[in-house]
Amino acid sequence: xxxxxxxxxxxxxxxxxxxxxxxxxxxxxxxxxMCGCYEVTFNFxxxxxxxxxxxxxxxxxxxxxxxxxxxxxxxxxxxxxMQHLLIVSDTTIVKHWRQDWLFENTDSYQFFKDNTWxxxxxxxxxxxxxxxxxxxxxxxxxxxxxxxxxxxxxxKSYWKNTTDAPLPRREFTVRNDYNVLKRTNVHEITxxxxxxxxxxxxxxxxxxxxxxxxAREKGLDFYKKVDDxxxxxxxxxxxxxKQLWAQINKKWNEVxxxxxxxxxxxxxxxxxxxxxxxELKPQASTAEINSIFSQYIKS
Numbered sequence: 001x002x003x004x005x006x007x008x009x010x011x012x013x014x015x016x017x018x019x020x021x022x023x024x025x026x027x028x029x030x031x032x033x034m035c036g037c038y039e040v041t042f043n044f045x046x047x048x049x050x051x052x053x054x055x056x057x058x059x060x061x062x063x064x065x066x067x068x069x070x071x072x073x074x075x076x077x078x079x080x081x082m083q084h085l086l087i088v089s090d091t092t093i094v095k096h097w098r099q100d101w102l103f104e105n106t107d108s109y110q111f112f113k114d115n116t117w118x119x120x121x122x123x124x125x126x127x128x129x130x131x132x133x134x135x136x137x138x139x140x141x142x143x144x145x146x147x148x149x150x151x152x153x154x155x156k157s158y159w160k161n162t163t164d165a166p167l168p169r170r171e172f173t174v175r176n177d178y179n180v181l182k183r184t185n186v187h188e189i190t191x192x193x194x195x196x197x198x199x200x201x202x203x204x205x206x207x208x209x210x211x212x213x214x215a216r217e218k219g220l221d222f223y224k225k226v227d228d229x230x231x232x233x234x235x236x237x238x239x240x241x242k243q244l245w246a247q248i249n250k251k252w253n254e255v256x257x258x259x260x261x262x263x264x265x266x267x268x269x270x271x272x273x274x275x276x277x278x279e280l281k282p283q284a285s286t287a288e289i290n291s292i293f294s295q296y297i298k299s
Contacts, residue, residue, distance in 0.1 A: 024078065024103055027131060027150040030157040031080045031101050033189050035072045037231035038223040041065055044170065044198075049215040051177075058215060062170055068096065068223070069234035078103035083245075085234040093237040095245070095278070097143065098136040105132035108145045109262060111164045113179045113205045117142050117262045131159065133185075139274035140245070140252050141264055144183065158188035164203075178202040178214045193225035244282045251289050255297055263298040 042065070046058040067087040074081035084096035104127045109117040132147040146161030162184040167175065182201040188194060198219030204212040228235075255262065264273060273296045280288060 023129070026152055026157075027103070028075075028077075028080060028101075030150060030152070030189050031131070032072065032075065033157075034099075034187070034194050034223070035070045035082055036193075037226050037228045038068050038070065038193055039065070039226055040068050040224070041222045043220045043222075045218050046202075047216045047218050050213050051215070056177075059171065059175065059217070067226075067230065069231035069238075071235070071238050073098075083238070085231075085238060087231060087234050090233045093234050095138050095241075097138065098140060100134040100136070102132045102134065104128060104130065105147065107259065108132065108134075108147070109142045109256070111142070111144055111166055111180070112209070115166070115264045115266050119259050119261055121259075122147065133159070133161065133187075135165075137274070139277045140249050141273060142256075142262065146183075146185065156188065158186055160184070160186045178204050180205045180211070181217075182211075193223040196221040196223070241282050244280060244284055247284070247286065247289055248277060248280075251286075251293055255293070265296045265298065268295045 041063070043063055044059075045061045049056060049058050069085045069087065071083045071085060072080070073083050080101040081098070082100075083098045086094040086096040088094060104124070106122045106124060106127055108120050108122060110120055112118050127147055130147050130149050132145060134145045135143045137143045144163050144165035146163035148159055148161035150157065150159045162182065165181045165183050166172070167179070167181055171181075180203040182203055184199040186195070186197040188197065196219075198217070198221075200217040200219065201213055202215040202217060204214055266272065273292070276292045277289075280292075
């Protein structure tokens with residue numbers, strides 16, 4: 001009887017492990033479907049405002065369009081790294097945001113406010129079977145991080161999470177009446193490519209972490225898959241610049257590996273950090289990169 005129970009337990013364990021691997025592989029396949037060449041339409045609208053100021057003006061509804069290449073940088077079990085490159089013209093490529101996907105990840109930098117991120121360690125039990133999406137800004141500095149389960153049901157694959165983030169680029173140059181964007185992000189794989197849906201809260205956060213809700217916002221970013229040849233300019237740009245950004249990313253990893261709260265100076269000499277990094281030549285030295293980091297990074 002004991003032998004039979006042991007065999008049953010082993011079979012259950014083998015089945016569970018096999019199922020877990022199958023699920024993880026299915027998750028990873030869905031994540032990688034976000035790579036390639038896309039015609040992107042960006043749509044944002046402020047839906048509700050809660051300000052008691054009678055002169056409050058909501059953000060204007062925003063529609064924008066872009067051609068974007070999503071380069072697969074790394075693909076190994078439990079980790080996918082993708083770099084977005086915005087194509088302005090055949091000769092003008094903008095290094096856009098980067099997204100790293102990590103399976104059952106426990107280390108996280110959570111945005112607090114005012115260019116400050118707090119390092120936290122999640123419990124293993126809280127991340128079991130889940131993927132963390134770490135989103136990085138154009139200079140590979142942190143933006144936001146969220147952990148949730150990929151769901152595959154009724155022929156759909158999607159991931160949904162709520163987390164805090166800095167103001168988006170479309171807002172921080174024109175708005176200073178809130179300092180945190182609580183983002184609910186949904187990434188859904190579709191028959192035309194993928195959809196990034198957002199339900200966001202614009203928050204005013206004080207030093208104690210107390211929040212006041214200023215407004216709500218809806219975002220819909222449609223990524224329509226097109227032939228990779230339309231993004232050839234971005235592919236070539238990345239080949240010429242990937243070594244530089246590998247060096248910069250290596251420096252960032254040294255910062256992240258400290259596992260301490262992180263503060264980045266908003267500007268130095270009236271420049272945000274991405275500007276001197278973008279001015280570096282592909283053959284820039286480690287000393288040049290270190291010099292920039294030493295001016296902006298406060299741990």
